Amino acid sequence: MQTLIELGKQAKEVSLQLALLDTTTKNHLLEQMANDLEAQTDAILVANQKDLDRAPEFGISETMLDRLRLTKERVFEMAQGVRQVASLPDPIGEVDKMWKNQDGLMIGQQRVPLGVIGIIYESRPNVTTDAATLCFKTGNAVILRGGKEASHSNQKLVAILQNTLAANGYSPHAIQLITDPSYEVANEFMRLNEYLDVLIPRGGAGLIQRVKTSATVPVIETGTGNNHVYIDAEADLQMALDITFNAKVQRPSVCNAVETLVVHERIAPNFLPAIEKLLTEQKIALRGDEQALKYLTTATLATQEDWETEYLDLILAIKVVSSIEEAIQHINHYNTSHSDAIVTNNYFHSQKFLNEVDSAAVYVNASTRFTDGFVFGFGAEIGISTQKLHARGPMGLNELTSTKYIVYGNGQVRK
Amino acid sequence: MQTLIELGKQAKEVSLQLALLDTTTKNHLLEQMANDLEAQTDAILVANQKDLDRAPEFGISETMLDRLRLTKERVFEMAQGVRQVASLPDPIGEVDKMWKNQDGLMIGQQRVPLGVIGIIYESRPNVTTDAATLCFKTGNAVILRGGKEASHSNQKLVAILQNTLAANGYSPHAIQLITDPSYEVANEFMRLNEYLDVLIPRGGAGLIQRVKTSATVPVIETGTGNNHVYIDAEADLQMALDITFNAKVQRPSVCNAVETLVVHERIAPNFLPAIEKLLTEQKIALRGDEQALKYLTTATLATQEDWETEYLDLILAIKVVSSIEEAIQHINHYNTSHSDAIVTNNYFHSQKFLNEVDSAAVYVNASTRFTDGFVFGFGAEIGISTQKLHARGPMGLNELTSTKYIVYGNGQVRK
Numbered sequence: 112m113q114t115l116i117e118l119g120k121q122a123k124e125v126s127l128q129l130a131l132l133d134t135t136t137k138n139h140l141l142e143q144m145a146n147d148l149e150a151q152t153d154a155i156l157v158a159n160q161k162d163l164d165r166a167p168e169f170g171i172s173e174t175m176l177d178r179l180r181l182t183k184e185r186v187f188e189m190a191q192g193v194r195q196v197a198s199l200p201d202p203i204g205e206v207d208k209m210w211k212n213q214d215g216l217m218i219g220q221q222r223v224p225l226g227v228i229g230i231i232y233e234s235r236p237n238v239t240t241d242a243a244t245l246c247f248k249t250g251n252a253v254i255l256r257g258g259k260e261a262s263h264s265n266q267k268l269v270a271i272l273q274n275t276l277a278a279n280g281y282s283p284h285a286i287q288l289i290t291d292p293s294y295e296v297a298n299e300f301m302r303l304n305e306y307l308d309v310l311i312p313r314g315g316a317g318l319i320q321r322v323k324t325s326a327t328v329p330v331i332e333t334g335t336g337n338n339h340v341y342i343d344a345e346a347d348l349q350m351a352l353d354i355t356f357n358a359k360v361q362r363p364s365v366c367n368a369v370e371t372l373v374v375h376e377r378i379a380p381n382f383l384p385a386i387e388k389l390l391t392e393q394k395i396a397l398r399g400d401e402q403a404l405k406y407l408t409t410a411t412l413a414t415q416e417d418w419e420t421e422y423l424d425l426i427l428a429i430k431v432v433s434s435i436e437e438a439i440q441h442i443n444h445y446n447t448s449h450s451d452a453i454v455t456n457n458y459f460h461s462q463k464f465l466n467e468v469d470s471a472a473v474y475v476n477a478s479t480r481f482t483d484g485f486v487f488g489f490g491a492e493i494g495i496s497t498q499k500l501h502a503r504g505p506m507g508l509n510e511l512t513s514t515k516y517i518v519y520g521n522g523q524v525r526k
Numbered sequence: 527m528q529t530l531i532e533l534g535k536q537a538k539e540v541s542l543q544l545a546l547l548d549t550t551t552k553n554h555l556l557e558q559m560a561n562d563l564e565a566q567t568d569a570i571l572v573a574n575q576k577d578l579d580r581a582p583e584f585g586i587s588e589t590m591l592d593r594l595r596l597t598k599e600r601v602f603e604m605a606q607g608v609r610q611v612a613s614l615p616d617p618i619g620e621v622d623k624m625w626k627n628q629d630g631l632m633i634g635q636q637r638v639p640l641g642v643i644g645i646i647y648e649s650r651p652n653v654t655t656d657a658a659t660l661c662f663k664t665g666n667a668v669i670l671r672g673g674k675e676a677s678h679s680n681q682k683l684v685a686i687l688q689n690t691l692a693a694n695g696y697s698p699h700a701i702q703l704i705t706d707p708s709y710e711v712a713n714e715f716m717r718l719n720e721y722l723d724v725l726i727p728r729g730g731a732g733l734i735q736r737v738k739t740s741a742t743v744p745v746i747e748t749g750t751g752n753n754h755v756y757i758d759a760e761a762d763l764q765m766a767l768d769i770t771f772n773a774k775v776q777r778p779s780v781c782n783a784v785e786t787l788v789v790h791e792r793i794a795p796n797f798l799p800a801i802e803k804l805l806t807e808q809k810i811a812l813r814g815d816e817q818a819l820k821y822l823t824t825a826t827l828a829t830q831e832d833w834e835t836e837y838l839d840l841i842l843a844i845k846v847v848s849s850i851e852e853a854i855q856h857i858n859h860y861n862t863s864h865s866d867a868i869v870t871n872n873y874f875h876s877q878k879f880l881n882e883v884d885s886a887a888v889y890v891n892a893s894t895r896f897t898d899g900f901v902f903g904f905g906a907e908i909g910i911s912t913q914k915l916h917a918r919g920p921m922g923l924n925e926l927t928s929t930k931y932i933v934y935g936n937g938q939v940r941k
Contacts, residue, residue, distance in 0.1 A: 127858060131881060212903050216892055225914050226884070304738065308914050323719065324742055329915045350937045357939035443542060465932045466546060469641070477631055477935025486940070487931070488627050499640050499723050499928035500744045501916035513914035516902070517880045520892025522765045524772035525901070 115299050119306025121284035122227040122252040129250045129285055130224045134201040141197035141244055144275045145190040148240065151271050152186045158267035159236065162260060169260045171234070174364070179234045179261055189240045189268075196244045199490045202509050203250045206517075217519040222512045224250035226308035229300060231256045231322060233314035236264040242313070243272055243286045245493050249511040252285050254307070256300055258314075259292035266290060301326035308513075309501075313494050316421060331502060331510075333494035336366035336449035337421045338479045341438045341464070342382055343455035344375040350476060351378070351454045355386055357478040358452070360393045364423050366495060367450050367482040371418060371428040373438045379406055379431050395425045402431035418445045435460050439467050446470055449497050450479040471497055471504035530714050534721025536699035537642040537667040544665045544700055545639045549616040556612035556659055559690045560605040563655065566686050567601045573682035574651065577675060584675045586649070589779070594649045594676055604655045604683075611659045614905045617924050618665045621932075632934040637927045639665035641723035644715060646671045646737060648729035651679040657728070658687055658701045660908050664926040667700050669722070671715055673729075674707035681705060716741035723928075724916075728909050731836060746917060746925075748909035751781035751864035752836045753894045756853045756879070757797055758870035759790040765891060766793070766869045770801055772893040773867070775808045779838050781910060782865050782897040786833060786843040788853045794821055794846050810840045817846035833860045850875050854882050861885055864912050865894040886912055886919035 148155070159181040166176055202222050209219035228251045230242045239257060246253035257265040265288055273283035289296060301310060304327055311331045312322040322330055340358050342351045358369035374382060383406035387397060397410035398417045404410055410429065417428040418441070432438045435453075442451050452474035453464040461475040472482045482505060484492025489507025496502040502510035563570070574596040581591055617637050624634035643666045645657045654672060661668035672680040680703055688698035704711060716725060716737060725745045727737040737745055755773050757766045773784035789797060798821035802812060812825035813832045819825055825844065832843040833856070847853045850868075857866050867889035868879040876890040887897045897920060899907025904922025911917045917925035 127882070127884065130884075210903065212896075212901065214896065214901070216896060218902060223884075327739055327741075329744065329913065331915075347937075353937065353939050361940055461934075467542070469542065469545070469638075470930060472931040472933060474933045475935060477629075477933055477938040478940050480940035481627075481629065481631060481933065481938070482931075486627065486629070487633055488625065498744065500746075503928050504931045513918050515885065516887040516897075516919045518887060518889045518892055518896065519876075520890060522762075522768065523892040523896070524768050525776055525893050525895035 115289070115296060115303060118254055118287050118289065119227070119303050122254055122287060123306045125282045125284040126224065126226045126252040128282070129247070129252055130203070132250060134203075137201065137248055137250070138197045140275060140279060140281065141193055141248065143279065144244065144272050145193040145197070147271050147275045148193065148268070149187060149190040152183055155186050155264070155267050155271075156181060156183070158263040161263040166260060171260055175234050175260070179236070179264075181236060181264060185237070189237050192237070193240055193244045196248050196491060199248065199508060201248065202512050207514070214523050215521070216523055219517045220514050221517050222509075223515050225511060225513050227252045227254065227306055228511065229254050229256065229303070229307045229310040229328065231297065231300070231310065231312045231314070231318065233258045233318060234261050236261050236268060238313055239265045239268045240272070242493060243269070245491055245508065245511060247285060249508050251511060252287075254287050254289065254300070256289040256297060262290065262292065298325055301328060304328050311494055331494070331496050331506070332498040333496055333506075334366045335421055335447045335497055336368070336495075337371070337419070337445060337447045338367065338369050338449055339371050339373055339442045339446055339451045340369045340479065341373040341435075341442065341451070341453045342375060342378055343435060343453055343457060343460050344377040345457045345460070346378060346454040347456060348378070348381060348385070351382055352386055352389060354452065354454055354476070354478050356389050358480055359390065359395060359427050361480055363425055366421075367480050368423070369427070369479050370420065370422050371430060371445070373430050373432055373441060374403070375435070375438070376402065376431050376433050379403065383407055383429070390427060393425070395427055397427055397429060399429040400431060403429040421447065435463060439464065443467075443469050447497055449495065450474065450482040452477060452479050471495065530704070530711060530718060533669055533702050533704065534642070534718050537669055537702060538721050540697045540699040541639065541641045541667040543697070544662070544667055545618070547665060549618075552616065552663055552665070553612045555690065555694060555696065556608055556663065558694065559659065559687050560608040560612070562686050562690045563608065563683070564602060564605045567598055570601050570679070570682050570686075571596060571598070573678040576678040581675060586675055590649050590675070594651070594679070596651060596679060600652070604652050607652070608655055608659045611663050611906060614663065614923060616663065617927050622929070629938050630936070631938055634932045635929050636932050637924075638930050640926060640928050642667045642669065642721055643926065644669050644671065644718070644722045644725040644743065646712065646715070646725065646727045646729070646733065648673045648733060649676050651676050651683060653728055654680045654683045655687070657908060658684070660906055660923065660926060662700060664923050666926060667702075669702050669704065669715070671704040671712060677705065677707060713740055716743060719743050726909055746909070746911050746921070747913040748911055748921075749781045750836055750862045750912055751783070751910075752786070752834070752860060752862045753782065753784050753864055754786050754788055754857045754861055754866045755784045755894065756788040756850075756857065756866070756868045757790060757793055758850060758868055758872060758875050759792040760872045760875070761793055761797075761869040762871060763793070763796060763800070766797055767801055767804060769867065769869055769891070769893050771804050773895055774805065774810060774842050776895055778840055781836075781838075782895050783838070784842070784894050785835065785837050786845060786860065788845050788847055788856060789818070790850070790853070791817065791846050791848050794818065798822055798844070805842060808840070810842055812842055812844060814844040815846060818844040836862065850878060854879065858882075858884050862912055864910065865889065865897040867892060867894050886910065
């Protein structure tokens with residue numbers, strides 16, 4: 112087993128070469144990877160079966176088991192995902208702006224890879240091919256650290272991608288996997304500043320929190336979404352019902368689903384009984400504040416904890432407010448700065464909400480479920496950043512890049 | 527004395543209001559701050575004298591003492607600096623791009639403040655007004671933590687800025703100073719994730735290193751510059767002398783000065799004796815590798831440590847190489863990714879150097895001394911980032927901002 116330092120050195124070394132690969136070469140290799148993944152479907156499923164057989168040891172839930180499971184169709188989707196990455200425009204080399212300064216220097220800001228990216232993630236094996244190929248497309252070396260429950264699947268997938276590289280005469284160190292499942296190694300990984308340029312955790316709130324507090328490598332926080340929909344006094348009732356229903360019910364387990372509904376007291380008497388009917392038919396449990404309980408028959412009393420919780424489940428907290436100011440204050444206090452929406456017919460309230468709510472994505476009259484790199488039109492998504500540094504909101508290829516200044520002189524010295 | 531948590535809460539709270547201030551208001555307040563600083567020159571000098579009197583206790587060097595010292599002229603320059611910040615365009619609110627997605631949503635990426643910025647810095651009191659006003663202009667709340675040797679000066683300066691805010695009916699919490707000089711408080715500050723959006727250390731390599739390894743708040747690394755000038759075989763001799771001389775001599779104590787000269791073996795016999803003559807006249811000590819020593823009379827043998835050191839002093843290391851590839855390899859191995867330059871007449875070598883050297887600013891035929899926010903035309907500089915995340919190279923106002931997606935819908939739900 113290789114040490115982390117070795118993996119880091121290899122990644123750093125290859126990253127300088129990856130930065131220079133032209134787009135045609137990268138796309139050709141990505142197409143090859145997709146073909147090789149498909150061609151080796153059976154071997155992938157054998158490896159995945161080993162993980163599934165071992166799953167009870169780790170006591171993982173039925174939902175987690177479903178995320179872990181690969182099928183012929185899922186492997187095909189993986190390969191298609193890689194082809195999709197190949198088809199995207201390559202941001203590397205773009206000069207976003209160039210100007211001549213007072214000294215006659217031509218100064219350009221050019222898009223370059225970040226260098227070496229670390230990804231820490233949990234059970235889904237499709238993150239392996241997703242993350243690896245997005246990093247490769249943007250000229251970055253990647254070091255992956257997946258969950259132990261998916262280790263056979265991940266090792267097989269990475270071996271295939273590495274073989275594609277080696278078979279075409281490129282270093283397999285562009286895509287590396289940490290195979291030691293220990294916490295010690297994970298902690299060392301998070302402090303590998305000499306070799307890692309950035310660390311992106313993908314997974315539940317527990318994982319994100321652990322990385323955030325342990326890492327000295329720069330981290331991009333992703334994912335946690337304690338999201339709100341605010342139904343303004345002047346909302347269209349049907350639209351309010353549609354958006355709330357969609358944001359809660361369409362896919363409750365994802366980070367852009369709504370967790371707390373904030374309702375203006377003037378619309379609450381009409382809106383709350385109607386939304387309760389729709390949601391309880393879908394087995395959504397309601398937790399309301401005292402005001403909300405006046406109009407709800409199935410809800411229990413919400414506690415402080417409810418306002419703070421990202422349920423990712425069939426539960427919705429409901430708070431009644433007497434003004435848009437109170438709504439915004441509640442949202443800015445409890446949200447995780449992911450996605451929040453207002454439903455309103457009032458122009459000034461729509462502007463106020465957009466300006467004052469401090470989130471990665473703020474919506475007027477649309478479901479929070481749209482926060483997604485594909486839906487936003489980026490053609491890819493490595494995660495949804497909930498921090499303000501470097502990237503905020505859905506991260507596509509551009510967010511996996513940095514820049515450097517290239518400066519053309521003709522002998523200038525500083526006076 | 528207020529606790530850090532209190533400072534953090536106050537900053538967070540006021541940051542939401544600062545984000546909404548219009549440009550005219552911010553500029554008016556900045557002009558007022560400049561006037562108030564000038565008007566209180568005497569009081570500032572009295573406070574500064576207390577720091578100067580106490581300086582021997584801290585055993586600080588003559589150079590540091592000069593950085594600490596304020597004069598009537600320097601206070602005027604401070605005020606002028608604040609007026610300059612007022613005159614810059616305000617990036618907040620800009621929508622860099624807006625598009626309609628497949629669902630008919632109008633999605634715009636709008637520039638917003640980062641929120642709460644922490645600055646940790648050393649002896650120069652002018653950083654206090656500089657950093658505070660750059661953060662204010664970009665709608666950020668700031669918490670400053672200056673060096674204990676400048677504490678009286680910093681407290682006076684912050685009090686003046688806070689009074690300007692309060693006198694105009696705005697919260698003084700927009701600009702706060704940590705007055706407890708202990709390391710414990712500094713360490714707590716670096717882990718104040720709940721309230722701080724980013725931490726920017728400004729100072730020597732020791733400070734930067736300490737922040738980098740202790741902070742859990744996202745950090746923007748600034749400053750350390752182990753920079754190189756490479757003299758290619760086909761360089762113009764006079765240009766090579768001019769650029770090397772300027773990069774080393776014009777201001778040796780700053781982060782964009784050159785520390786190691788890399789010279790192609792074919793030009794070394796002509797170039798090295800000539801540059802030695804110029805540099806020794808300026809009392810620059812030379813440290814050469816074995817090859818270099820053949821052409822130098824005053825140099826001592828360079829050690830491994832010399833390649834790794836940012837001298838910030840009258841010393842230059844010199845390495846002779848046999849190819850541009852060897853030069854680039856040495857540079858990428860030892861540089862701190864700040865500023866590196868090539869002097870060459872060869873087109874292909876210029877392109878190769880620009881593409882392959884991994885630094886924030888890469889120069890062809892110009893001095894490394896140009897890496898500077900003012901010289902680049904940003905009108906300001908909060909520091910020079912040597913990391914790849916968020917900002918790289920000189921940081922102006924834009925680098926003190928984040929973005930959020932504002933999304934206009936008309937009832938869309940996700941299918």
